[in-house]
Amino acid sequence: MRIFDPHIHMTSRTTDDYRAMHEAGVRALVEPAFWLGQPRTGVSSFRDYFDGLVGWERFRSERFGIRHHCAIALNPKEANDPRLSGVLDLLPRYLAKDGVVAVGEVGFDSMTSEEEKAFRYQMELALEFELPVLVHTPHRDKVAGTRRSLELVAESGIPPEMVLVDHLNEATVEMVHASGCTMGFSIYPDTKMSPDRMVRILQEWGTDRMIVNSAADWGHSDPLLTLRTGEAMRSAGFTVAETERVLWDNPVAFYGQSGRLVLDEVGPAEASATFSGNSILRGQPEGDTQ
Amino acid sequence: MNTETLLDGQARRELATMVERVRESPDRVAVLFPAAARRVARGAGPSGDPDGVLGPTLEDLVRLELLRACAGVLTPDALAREVADLYHHGDSGERRAVLRGLAVLDPASAPVARELMADALRTNDTRLIAAAASGPATDLLDAHAWRQAVLKCLFVGVPLADVRGVPERVDAELVRMCADYADERERAGRPVPDDVHLVLGHSPPDEPTEA
Numbered sequence: 001m002r003i004f005d006p007h008i009h010m011t012s013r014t015t016d017d018y019r020a021m022h023e024a025g026v027r028a029l030v031e032p033a034f035w036l037g038q039p040r041t042g043v044s045s046f047r048d049y050f051d052g053l054v055g056w057e058r059f060r061s062e063r064f065g066i067r068h069h070c071a072i073a074l075n076p077k078e079a080n081d082p083r084l085s086g087v088l089d090l091l092p093r094y095l096a097k098d099g100v101v102a103v104g105e106v107g108f109d110s111m112t113s114e115e116e117k118a119f120r121y122q123m124e125l126a127l128e129f130e131l132p133v134l135v136h137t138p139h140r141d142k143v144a145g146t147r148r149s150l151e152l153v154a155e156s157g158i159p160p161e162m163v164l165v166d167h168l169n170e171a172t173v174e175m176v177h178a179s180g181c182t183m184g185f186s187i188y189p190d191t192k193m194s195p196d197r198m199v200r201i202l203q204e205w206g207t208d209r210m211i212v213n214s215a216a217d218w219g220h221s222d223p224l225l226t227l228r229t230g231e232a233m234r235s236a237g238f239t240v241a242e243t244e245r246v247l248w249d250n251p252v253a254f255y256g257q258s259g260r261l262v263l264d265e266v267g268p269a270e271a272s273a274t275f276s277g278n279s280i281l282r283g284q285p286e287g288d289t290q
Numbered sequence: 291m292n293t294e295t296l297l298d299g300q301a302r303r304e305l306a307t308m309v310e311r312v313r314e315s316p317d318r319v320a321v322l323f324p325a326a327a328r329r330v331a332r333g334a335g336p337s338g339d340p341d342g343v344l345g346p347t348l349e350d351l352v353r354l355e356l357l358r359a360c361a362g363v364l365t366p367d368a369l370a371r372e373v374a375d376l377y378h379h380g381d382s383g384e385r386r387a388v389l390r391g392l393a394v395l396d397p398a399s400a401p402v403a404r405e406l407m408a409d410a411l412r413t414n415d416t417r418l419i420a421a422a423a424s425g426p427a428t429d430l431l432d433a434h435a436w437r438q439a440v441l442k443c444l445f446v447g448v449p450l451a452d453v454r455g456v457p458e459r460v461d462a463e464l465v466r467m468c469a470d471y472a473d474e475r476e477r478a479g480r481p482v483p484d485d486v487h488l489v490l491g492h493s494p495p496d497e498p499t500e501a
Binding site: 058098099 | 320321324325327328332340341379381382383384385413414415417
């Protein structure tokens with residue numbers, strides 16, 4: 001099964017994860033910019049983070065045969081921190097780069113006016129740079145937050161097919177389905193969605209515009225839940241083509257609208273490439289910081 | 291290396307447009323440089339290596355043309371500032387192209403070239419390390435920095451055959467460093483990279499070690 005994980009935070013994951021993901025069939029992913037679990041105190045921290053997303057993390061991923069792309073944005077939670085407003089001025093430099101396939105994660109955390117301002121401005125940037133938008137929906141007050149997000153999307157003038165509304169569940173799928181936006185579901189071990197609940201949603205709503213991600217990060221999460229969802233779909237009677245539509249075709253079609261997806265096979269051959277008999281991976285263990 | 295023979299007609303026309311735009315307003319290079327791969331060409335260059343470790347990729351060669359266009363219209367100081375900006379704001383692909391293009395800088399801008407190469411050589415990204423160690427600008431590294439660069443290439447698997455200054459710049463100190471490295475690998479029961487012999491097999495002239 002070929003898998004595109006459209007939302008995963010590899011910066012917070014280990015090389016064991018990369019290896020396991022490749023074994024599970026993951027060949028490409030998108031890493032959206034997000035909160036690090038610990039508030040940042042200045043703009044330069046963001047610059048270093050963005051540099052990592054377009055630099056080292058892309059390199060690290062390709063060593064394991066997985067194409068790495070990213071989405072760049074000021075996340076909703078930190079949009080509330082006045083020390084970080086300068087991050088918005090930093091974005092155009094990054095939105096011009098190869099491998100940056102969307103503006104995201106944008107959206108709401110606590111539904112503040114600062115969050116709304118950053119959300120609106122970043123949708124303007126998406127129009128300017130002709131990029132899709134990844135919208136995070138809040139953990140708390142999710143239904144109201146999702147509804148307000150869809151209103152802002154409609155006001156922005158961005159066509160709905162250029163918008164992925166993420167972290168959906170049984171309570172929010174209907175309104176996003178009606179909006180014409182792409183629907184994203186994060187499959188988590190305890191919270192958000194489980195593979196079985198996801199299968200029931202797919203049985204009810206079909207596989208069009210449906211996207212499944214692991215959203216794995218530094219919290220309790222599992223980068224292989226994309227594969228587990230595919231297995232659950234097959235057990236429930238979905239065909240291979242339907243399963244691949246959700247796990248590969250739909251995210252490729254969505255992020256492909258950026259014109260910046262590169263999906264040539266990196267392949268294990270490259271991951272273990274040898275130069276003069278000396279393997280990149282063996283030369284020095286990944287993660288060595290000398 | 292010439293992009294004429296490597297690019298098709300459409301790509302050459304697109305590149306010519308970008309070069310013209312940079313000549314007209316050099317500050318546009320900040321947005322044209324990142325767009326080079328998707329607008330003109332990407333992939334393996336003459337080396338056949340799509341990662342750009344063994345030699346420049348097509349997008350590197352396109353970006354080199356943009357650097358040359360800047361060099362044609364900017365003063366040496368302004369060019370050095372632009373090159374440093376492109377590197378510091380660049381992703382890995384852009385940085386690799388800047389490193390491969392450091393020869394466009396005026397000799398008086400050598401400190402800028404050294405700073406960018408030193409930055410690249412501190413990373414663990416083989417594409418940046420190879421680019422910093424294999425161009426004419428590598429000659430600007432002092433003996434200590436150059437030996438460390440060679441050892442780093444050996445360590446991460448960048449082929450020494452492509453490293454600028456091997457073997458003619460090899461001195462007794464580098465031979466000692468590489469012999470120590472080989473010894474350390476052997477004691478650990480690990481294979482010694484074949485490339486080490488490009489240094490160990492070279493007898494440095496019987497002269498005092500370059501300071």
